[in-house]
Structure formats: structure tokens, C-alpha cells
Amino acid sequence: MSTGTDTAAPYRSPLRAGRDGFARLLRAEWTKFRTVRGWVLAMGAAALVTVLLGVLLATGMRTVCSNGPVEIRCPALPTGPGGEAVDDKFYFVYRQLTGDGSITARVTSMAGQIRLPDAVPGVRNVVPGVVPWAKAGVMVKESGEQGSPYAAVMVTGEHGVRMQHDFTHDTAGRPGKVSERSPRWLRLTRTGETLTGYESADGVTWAAVGTVRLAGLPDTVRIGMFAASPGHLTVTQGGISGSSSAMRFAEVTAVFDRVGLEGTAPAGAWSRQDVGVTLGPDGLPHHPGGLVESGGTFTVTGVGDIAPRLGDAVVETPLTGVAIGLIAVIVVAVTFMTAEYRRGLIRTTLLASPRRGRVPAAKAVVIGAAAFAAGLVAAGVTVPLGTRLLREGGTPVLPVSALTELRVIVGCAAMFAATAVFALALGALFRRGVAAVAAAVVMIILPHILATASVLPVDAAQWLLRVTPAAAFAILQSVPEYPQVIHHYAPAAGFYPLAPWAGLAVLCGYAVLALGLAVFLLRRRDA
Amino acid sequence: MRGQTHAEWTKLRTGTGAGPLLLAVVALTAAVSAAAAAAATCPAAGCSHDVPRLGLIGVQAGQAVVAALAVLAMGGEYGTGMIRTTLTAMPRRGAVLAAKAIVLTGVTLVAGTVAVLASVLAARLILPGNGFTPESGHPPLSLADGPTLRAAAGSVLYLVLIALFSLGVAAAVRDTVTAAGVVLGVLYLSPILVRLVQDPDAQRFLYRISPMDAGLTVQATTGLADLPLGPWAGLGVLAAWTAAALLAGGLLLRLRDA
Structure with a gap:
């Protein structure tokens, strides 16, 4: 045995300590x-x-579209330059512009009609009026194709002057409604790929609304006046699924005068295109737009919208x-x-x-x-x-x-x-x-x-x-x-x-x- | 039967959980109804809201607690093994389920009535401040009004039927958590399914057979003509679901070893 001064080593388990990581x-x-x-x-x-x-x-979801009296497969939605689905339906009065140039026009009136929910079932209830985002103004658009790039400066029903381009972009200008007494002058100039929108109350002092760049804009573009009116939205509470919404027909008619076009454009009459119009069951255009021209005054009627598409x-x-x-x-x-x-x-x-x-x-x-x-x-x-x-x-x-x-x-x-x-x-x-x-x-x-x-x-x-x-x-x-x-x-x-x-x-x-x-x-x- | 009912009442009264859950039924129902009333506004031009239904919207939250209470009353016994004692003392298994149903009906009737009355009172006090005035076509919510009374009384019955439905499911499923999941899944599935389908006929069919949508039709006071079925018929659909669940639960209780 060892000497008395030794102390016994404390017991240690021979097992390895468990890890508690x-x-x-x-x-x-x-x-x-x-x-x-x-x-x-x-x-x-x-x-x-x-x-x-x-x-x-x-x-379980089936959708068919109609083109005139025939049922067809729904066409693919047009897509804008950003890849999003768009509504691109408006009445366009235009000329081909080659190279740089500009268009100036005065808008003196915006009127229209709106279809409201039928008060008497089966009887169309159409009243005069303009929806808040009805738009009319001047536009430069790459082509007649739906979804092609564009820039436009416009007056709207209730949101004043706006400059919009490529469907999703929107810049506010001066607020206020347009009328005979308070007309709006609009101007859109094109320099290469750059477009600048101006507005004026008197045609003398101009204020820039915005400048945008449309990358890849070709040399020859369409330049002119347009009108479009999105539908009128009504939301009703109740029913099976809580609330439901309906978009009803609305159209806008805008009067343009003092139209001036600068740049290389063919002379002669203005071309017109009812962009995106569809055929009704009777085979005729469904809610067509139109143009009445008399002595330098252009009265343009349009239905539809130029905006990103929603609701699908x-x-x-x-x-x-x-x-x-x-x-x-x-x-x-x-x-x-x-x-x-x-x-x-x-x-x-x-x-x-x-x-x-x-x-x-x-x-x-x-x-x-x-x-x-x-x-x-x-x-x-x-x-x-x-x-x-x-x-x-x-x-x-x-x-x-x-x-x-x-x-x-x-x-x-x-x-x-x-x-x-x-x-x-x-x-x-x-x-x-x-x-x-x-x-x-x-x-x-x-x-x-x-x-x-x-x-x-x-x-x-x-x-x-x-x-x-x-x-x-x-x-x-x-x-x-x-x-x-x-x-x-x-x-x-x-x-x-x-x-x-x-x-x-x-x-x-x-x-x-x-x-x-x-x-x-x-x-x-x-x- | 009196003995069984008394025994079940004692279990419910003395076990933990039932009291707080009954309080939760009242509190949650009233709170959700009051919050919805506080958040809703009616513009001066008038609005198309179904006001009694809006004031009773808390029932959709309260039903989850009612389901939990009912599921615990049956499934809780399986969790603790108490079911064996219960069935030894009361060998007539159908009577056990019936006794539980009677007790549950009683307590849910009381809690549901308090909850619904509190909701109606909250809506009556809050809504006039948010533009729901007689001028905009919405007199204060009152139980003296026939459709409102039907909506309120129907809501209490709705909660009772939900309790009995949950009891039946719990007797069939036996595990409380699973039973709660099944009950809540079945209830909340239907509004989602109704939105899922596009075909209006299929939509109306699903609405007609779904326990929650059809059952809650008893609260509707406006646009009744557009709904796929009438208020009491809707409650009848829920009653059919309840009867089926109780029947299945009762049969399985008799057939299976506990």
C-alpha cells in the first residue's frame, strides 16, 4: 500500500461522456x-x-371565346415589353413617322357613355359620363401590333394629365379635368429612342411631364392621336362567394384640334386603326371606336384600355x-x-x-x-x-x-x-x-x-x-x-x-x- | 338515462378545460363580431351589406372552439383511458353517446345564446357609428325584426349542430387532435371549394351540400332569392351531416373494442 499522504483518485467512469450537442x-x-x-x-x-x-x-375550368358567331380557342393574351399580359385596345389616328419629329394637339373636350347595372332587367342602362381612367392624347407606338412598345401623353377622366409608356409606367402631370374653357395642349417629341411629353394650358408656355427611353425603337414608328376607355367597375356584396365584381362597357369621345406634326411623315389623309377590336356574335366589330374629321377638328371615340391586364x-x-x-x-x-x-x-x-x-x-x-x-x-x-x-x-x-x-x-x-x-x-x-x-x-x-x-x-x-x-x-x-x-x-x-x-x-x-x-x-x- | 346524463354532466363540470372553452366560445364569437362591425363602413350613398349576417360573423370563429369542446368531451376519454371505466359503468354504449350529446347540447345552447346575444348587442352599438344608419337603409339591429331573430336563433342552433357533429366525428376517429383536424377541415373546406369551381351549377351544388355554407345560410337576410337554398333548409343540411356523423360514431362505438 502507499503512504498515508496519498489521496485516492476520484472515481471516473470508463465510459466516454455522452455528447449533448x-x-x-x-x-x-x-x-x-x-x-x-x-x-x-x-x-x-x-x-x-x-x-x-x-x-x-x-x-374543371374551361374557357371558350367567340369570334363573330363561331366559338374559338381563346387567343393568347398580348404581352407588353416587360413580359406582362396587357390590354392594348384603343382607337388610333396616326401617320408613319421616320426619324425624329413631334406631334402637338389640343384636347378641348372629353365626353362619353357608361353602361350601369340594368335598373330594369334586360334593358340596357346607359348614361353619359367618363370613367376616371378614360384616356385620350397623343402617342408614339412601334407598330400596329398589340403589346408593342409605346409612349403617350394624355388627359384622363379624373386623374389629370399623365405620361404613360410600355403599359406599366405612369407619371402624373397637372391635375384637373379638360373642358372647352380649360383645354389642354399636349406634345410628344421623339429624338432617337427618347420621347418627351409636354403639356400646356395655352399652347405658349410648355411644361415637361416626363422623358422616357424606349430601347430598340425602330426608325419608322406610328405617331398620332388616340382614345380609350376602360370599363366601368361595379362591386356587389352578397351572393355565394361574398362579393362579386363586374366590368361594364364604357366609351370616351375626345375632341382634338390645332394638330401639328413635325418630322418626315407622308402627306395625305391620316390612317386609322381600331387596335384590338373583336367581332361580336353578329360578325360586326363589337363596340367599335371611330373618327369624325372636319376642318382640322378630330373627334376620336375609343373603347378599351392600354394597361397591364388583370382579372384572369x-x-x-x-x-x-x-x-x-x-x-x-x-x-x-x-x-x-x-x-x-x-x-x-x-x-x-x-x-x-x-x-x-x-x-x-x-x-x-x-x-x-x-x-x-x-x-x-x-x-x-x-x-x-x-x-x-x-x-x-x-x-x-x-x-x-x-x-x-x-x-x-x-x-x-x-x-x-x-x-x-x-x-x-x-x-x-x-x-x-x-x-x-x-x-x-x-x-x-x-x-x-x-x-x-x-x-x-x-x-x-x-x-x-x-x-x-x-x-x-x-x-x-x-x-x-x-x-x-x-x-x-x-x-x-x-x-x-x-x-x-x-x-x-x-x-x-x-x-x-x-x-x-x-x-x-x-x-x-x-x- | 338520467343516471348517464348526470354522470356526463359531472365529468364535464369537474374536468379541466370545459369552463375556459365555453368562455372562449363567448369571447371569441363576440370579439370577432365586434371587430368586423368596427371595421365595416357604410358610405352615405348606401351599401348592400347583409347587416345581421355581418353582426353574427363571429359564429364562424366560435364554431372552432365549440368543435374543440365537443371533441374533447368524447376523444379526451380515449386519451386518458377513462373510456374503459365509463363503458364498464355504463355498458349501454349508445346511451353513453346520447348522454354526452344531451349534456353538450345543453352547454352549447347556453354558451351559444350568450355569444350570439353579445354579438348582436355589439353590432347594434357599433354599426350606427360607421354609417349604418336608418337614413342609409339600415335600422339598428333588433331581435324584434323577424329575419334578424331567425338569423340569431339559427346561429345558436348552428353552434349546437356543430357540437353534435364534432361529437360524432370524435366518436368515430377517437384521437382528439385528428378529430379536431377532420372537423375543422370539413367545415372550412367548403367555402374554399365553392370558390374553386367556376361552373355556376357545380358551385350551387357544392354550396347546397356543404355543412358550413349551407348551415350559415340561416344567417342570410338579404338576397335570399339568389342563394341556392333557403335559410332553414340550409340548417337542415347541416343537421343531416350531424345525424350522419352521430350515427357513424355511435355504430363504431358499439362495434369496436374501446
Whole structure:
């Protein structure tokens, strides 16, 4: 034996110390998720339900158009220089201009007629009037083709003088309506690819409205006067789907005089084109425009609009079933947490990982990743397949850039993930599955349904989609609002009050907050 | 039967959860209705809102809590194993389900009535300030008005039917969370489906058979002629769903081992 001064070495287990790294915890939670067949199946069902509802919708939608008395496949929508679908329908009185030049004209009057909802069923109720965005003015356009580049300076029904180009761009000039007593002089000059718009009240002092560059503008272009009037929008509350909107015929007639054209243009009469006019069932042009010319005064009548097109199916249309897929995600995520409490597994879990805050974090990573994968599959299949089926059925779908389509798909996956994390956190907070499921559905799904398919007025619907987690549905909106286009900008029509990523951020904020609270309570409470 | 009902009442009364959930039914329904009323405006030119229906919109939120309550009343017993004690004490399984249905009907009637009255009161107080005045064609919401009374009473019955429907589903599914997911999925699927289809005939058909859309028709007071079915017929559709769910739940309860 050794001497008395020796101390015995303390006992050390020969076993290697277990590692309690976060990666280990993740692996443990992943194993828990993976080995419960019901959860994996339900997560798959979430994706499947979304895809099936999308396919059901897309195959059920059939659209036919008519050209005169014959039914035809709907023609492809014209697209503008930016790739977006456009309305390009107006009456154009023009000449071919080669090289630089300018056009000047005075607008002395804007009048028109609007069709209102029938007061007596079956009797057309047409009243005199001009819609706010009826437009008339001078334009330079590349060709007679719908969707070709253009720049124009114009007077409008209620938004004063504007300079617009290439469908999506709009610059404001002087406000005020045009009349005999207060006419507007308009001028558009072309120098190479640069176009500058001017306006004047008296034809003497001119103010520039804007300067734009139309890249690739050919040497010979069309220059002249135009008139166009978008339809009159009426929104009615009630009916099966909450509210419905209708666009009714409106036309505008503008009077131009003191027309001056500078530059190299052929002499003789002005050419005219009713751009984009369609044939009615009787084989005649449907709502044609027109020109009456007498002694230097041009009276131009036009119907239609020169603007980005809205109101058709969009790439996110087949994703309408997402809300139901999300309910399945909520059920799985909640159970992933509450099952620990029901089976008493939480005590084992916390024994193995005494740093409690890490447990909900690891669970959130696992369930978030699983839901993200499910959402990615769901949207990645539904969006391309659904839009293809829609187009095959003759339904035009508003085209968007590949980047926007990718944002819709990845955004949908992110919404699945954030929903799962939020539901998981609610499960940890309530510790009772049913209450957590009800709370998650009431906060994420219900506001969306109330806002898009109920009697809720539009302002209340927009408020709901700003403050509740349902704001995340904004990530699916592919076509933006345009201030220069009147449309039924309501959640029911697919327009959300928040920008896409801002909407998703609201849901993520709720999820992070709930998860933080769950961590806090898990550390405070007895398990 | 009295014994069974008494036993179920004791369970509901003494178990945790029922009280807070009933309070939540009232609070959520009234709060959502009041918020909708506060956010809605009627311009001086008049508006086409269905005001009683707007004032009762909270029912669409409250029903989720009612479903949770009903699901817990049945499925909770499976979670804890209590169901075995229950069935030992009361071997007539159909009677157990009936007793639960009676108790649930009672508490939902009370909570639903309070919730609906609170919603109507909130709408009556808030809406006139937002332009819903007699001059714009909207007198204050009053239960003395026939259609409004029908909408309010129908909403209470709607909540009761939702409770019984959820009870039936829970008896069939047995797992509380799954049952809650199934009930809420079935309820909230229909408004989405109705929007999904374009064909007007298919749309009206889906509206007619969907539990939530058809059931809530009982709240409609304007444009009744345009709706695919009448108010009471709509509630009848929900009643049919409820009867089917209870029948399926009751049969499975009798046939299966607990």
C-alpha cells in the first residue's frame, strides 16, 4: 500500500461522456418524427391534398371565346415589353413617322357613355359620363401590333394629365379635368429612342411631364392621336362567394384640334386603326371606336384600355387548396409536441437534454424542415401542372417571370414551414392538442376564409390580412396592383394588403414569438 | 338515462378545460363580431351589406372552439383511458353517446345564446357609428325584426349542430387532435371549394351540400332569392351531416373494442 499522504483518485467512469450537442438533439427529434408513420403520412397528405385540389380546379375550368358567331380557342393574351399580359385596345389616328419629329394637339373636350347595372332587367342602362381612367392624347407606338412598345401623353377622366409608356409606367402631370374653357395642349417629341411629353394650358408656355427611353425603337414608328376607355367597375356584396365584381362597357369621345406634326411623315389623309377590336356574335366589330374629321377638328371615340391586364387566372390560382393542406400540417405539428406530454415522453426527453430551451428549438427545426419539404413538393407540382392544365382548358393565365413563379413556390414552402413552427409552439404553450389545433386554425386559416369567402366588407378583410398570421397568404400573390388601373383589389380577388415578403414576415413573427414564449414556459414550468 | 346524463354532466363540470372553452366560445364569437362591425363602413350613398349576417360573423370563429369542446368531451376519454371505466359503468354504449350529446347540447345552447346575444348587442352599438344608419337603409339591429331573430336563433342552433357533429366525428376517429383536424377541415373546406369551381351549377351544388355554407345560410337576410337554398333548409343540411356523423360514431362505438 502507499503512504498515508496519498489521496485516492476520484472515481471516473470508463465510459466516454455522452455528447449533448444540438446536432444530437436534432437527430433524436428527427428519429421521433420519422418513426411515427401517421405523422409522415399526414405530412404527405398535406402536400397531396394541395396538389389534388389544384388539379381538380384546373381541369374543371374551361374557357371558350367567340369570334363573330363561331366559338374559338381563346387567343393568347398580348404581352407588353416587360413580359406582362396587357390590354392594348384603343382607337388610333396616326401617320408613319421616320426619324425624329413631334406631334402637338389640343384636347378641348372629353365626353362619353357608361353602361350601369340594368335598373330594369334586360334593358340596357346607359348614361353619359367618363370613367376616371378614360384616356385620350397623343402617342408614339412601334407598330400596329398589340403589346408593342409605346409612349403617350394624355388627359384622363379624373386623374389629370399623365405620361404613360410600355403599359406599366405612369407619371402624373397637372391635375384637373379638360373642358372647352380649360383645354389642354399636349406634345410628344421623339429624338432617337427618347420621347418627351409636354403639356400646356395655352399652347405658349410648355411644361415637361416626363422623358422616357424606349430601347430598340425602330426608325419608322406610328405617331398620332388616340382614345380609350376602360370599363366601368361595379362591386356587389352578397351572393355565394361574398362579393362579386363586374366590368361594364364604357366609351370616351375626345375632341382634338390645332394638330401639328413635325418630322418626315407622308402627306395625305391620316390612317386609322381600331387596335384590338373583336367581332361580336353578329360578325360586326363589337363596340367599335371611330373618327369624325372636319376642318382640322378630330373627334376620336375609343373603347378599351392600354394597361397591364388583370382579372384572369394567375399562377397561384391552382394553389387555392393550400388552406386545407395547412390544416393537416397544423395537426401534425401540434401532435409532434403534445404527444410528448400525453405519453410522458417529455420527462425522458428533458432528462436526456436538460438544457430545456433546446428541445422546442430542435423540434421546430425538424418539423419546419419537414413541412418546408412538403410545401415545396406541393407547390412545385401544383403551380406548373395547374397552370398547364388551365391553359390546355383554354383559360388564359397571366404570365409572370420565372423569378416570381419561383418566389410563389418557395414562398408556399416557407408558409408551410412557418405554420408548422407556429402550431408546434402553440402545442407547447397549451400542452393540449385540441386547443392548440383550434387556436392555430382560428388564427391562420379562418381569417383567410373570412377575408376571401364571406360577407366581410373589403376594408375589414384587408385589416384581418394585415394583423393576423393569415397575412402570409400574400406570398402567393404573383401579379401586383397598379394604381393606374381600376380593378376589384380585394382579398377575394387575390389581392392582399401587404407585400408578399412582408405578409410572410407577419406569420414568421408570430411563430418566433410563440416559440420564444414556449421556450420560456418550458423552462419555468414543471413538465 | 338520467343516471348517464348526470354522470356526463359531472365529468364535464369537474374536468379541466370545459369552463375556459365555453368562455372562449363567448369571447371569441363576440370579439370577432365586434371587430368586423368596427371595421365595416357604410358610405352615405348606401351599401348592400347583409347587416345581421355581418353582426353574427363571429359564429364562424366560435364554431372552432365549440368543435374543440365537443371533441374533447368524447376523444379526451380515449386519451386518458377513462373510456374503459365509463363503458364498464355504463355498458349501454349508445346511451353513453346520447348522454354526452344531451349534456353538450345543453352547454352549447347556453354558451351559444350568450355569444350570439353579445354579438348582436355589439353590432347594434357599433354599426350606427360607421354609417349604418336608418337614413342609409339600415335600422339598428333588433331581435324584434323577424329575419334578424331567425338569423340569431339559427346561429345558436348552428353552434349546437356543430357540437353534435364534432361529437360524432370524435366518436368515430377517437384521437382528439385528428378529430379536431377532420372537423375543422370539413367545415372550412367548403367555402374554399365553392370558390374553386367556376361552373355556376357545380358551385350551387357544392354550396347546397356543404355543412358550413349551407348551415350559415340561416344567417342570410338579404338576397335570399339568389342563394341556392333557403335559410332553414340550409340548417337542415347541416343537421343531416350531424345525424350522419352521430350515427357513424355511435355504430363504431358499439362495434369496436374501446
